Amino acid sequence: GNSVTQMEGPVTLSEEAFLTINCTYTATGYPSLFWYVQYPGEGLQLLLKATKADDKGSNKGFEATYRKETTSFHLEKGSVQVSDSAVYFCALSARYTGGSQGNLIFGKGTKLSVKP
Amino acid sequence: DADVTQTPRNRITKTGKRIMLECSQTKGHDRMYWYRQDPGLGLRLIYYSFDVKDINKGEISDGYSVSRQAQAKFSLSLESAIPNQTALYFCATKDSANTGELFFGEGSRLTVL
Numbered sequence: 001g002n003s004v005t006q007m008e009g010p011v012t013l014s015e016e017a018f019l020t021i022n023c024t025y026t027a028t029g030y031p032s033l034f035w036y037v038q039y040p041g042e043g044l045q046l047l048l049k050a051t052k053a054d055d056k057g058s059n060k061g062f063e064a065t066y067r068k069e070t071t072s073f074h075l076e077k078g079s080v081q082v083s084d085s086a087v088y089f090c091a092l093s094a095r096y097t098g099g100s101q102g103n104l105i106f107g108k109g110t111k112l113s114v115k116p
Numbered sequence: 117d118a119d120v121t122q123t124p125r126n127r128i129t130k131t132g133k134r135i136m137l138e139c140s141q142t143k144g145h146d147r148m149y150w151y152r153q154d155p156g157l158g159l160r161l162i163y164y165s166f167d168v169k170d171i172n173k174g175e176i177s178d179g180y181s182v183s184r185q186a187q188a189k190f191s192l193s194l195e196s197a198i199p200n201q202t203a204l205y206f207c208a209t210k211d212s213a214n215t216g217e218l219f220f221g222e223g224s225r226l227t228v229l
Contacts, residue, residue: 032216043206043220044159045121089158093216103149103174104218108158 002027006090006107013080013114021075021110023064023090031092033057033066034104038087047075047088069076080114087111119143122207125192130229133137135194136225139207147210148190150174152203159206165190166212185190197228 007022025031032051034042048057053068062077073090090107120141129135139148150162161174163182171182179201181193194201204225208218 011196019147034216036218041222043208043222045220048219091216103161103164104216106159110157 001093002031002094002105004090004092004105004107006088006110008108009087009108009111011112013112015114015116016079017114019075019077019080019084019112021088021090021112023073023075023107025071025073025090025092027092027094029094030068031094033064034093035062035064035075036089036091036106037075038089038109040086044089046085053102060072060080082114082116085112085114118222119220120174120207120209122205122218122224124224125222126225128227128229129197131198133197133228135193135197135226136148137205137207137226138144139190139192139221141188141207141209141212141219143209143219144187145209145211145219146187147183147212149208150180150190150192151206151208153206153223154203160193162205197226199228202226202228 003026005024034049035047037047038044048059050057050066056065064073064075087109088111091104125140146167149164151159160176165171165184168184183191204223206223207221208220
């Protein structure tokens with residue numbers, strides 16, 4: 001079946017450090033891939049997405065590249081800020097999964113804390 | 117005003133009580149979802165609805181029921197709440213024409229004593 005595995009947290013970094021959160025997936029066909037972010041006390045919101053192999057999604061200084069050969073979609077940011085402290089979820093949307101086409105499957109989330 | 121509104125935001129109840137969580141949206145989306153979030157487990161899908169007449173079970177539907185009263189309204193019920201249903205519940209919406217972006221409410225924190 002379809003699944004998403006992301007690195008366990010929590011991850012604690014100092015401000016301006018480089019961030020990588022690993023995400024790998026298992027899916028039939030060619031899924032779309034997403035990173036969602038959940039700030040404290042809020043719901044999830046889309047951070048970036050990629051819909052086909054080799055696409056790069058980017059937003060707010062974050063980037064992730066859809067790597068079909070390694071079935072990965074790692075999230076990176078060159079210089080994190082305190083305001084980036086949040087929980088990050090990797091997710092996939094498999095296009096043909098019977099009656100649930102298009103439903104998102106989420107990883108377990110990675111909590112990031114950035115210290116000043 | 118939020119595009120996806122959940123009520124109540126917080127609720128404490130006792131074992132065996134019936135609880136309803138409500139969700140309304142102003143985005144005009146046809147698809148609506150209920151997720152549950154638990155620490156270390158991420159988000160798990162409880163129920164989803166592709167339109168008013170289409171209701172589907174997700175991966176953890178046991179102990180829950182839903183009602184799609186209108187395109188804009190999707191409620192989640194716990195007929196007889198139990199302590200392991202203590203969690204943060206999220207409603208989300210999606211346009212069927214979209215490639216996958218979900219729009220989430222701010223969550224309803226439920227505690228069952």
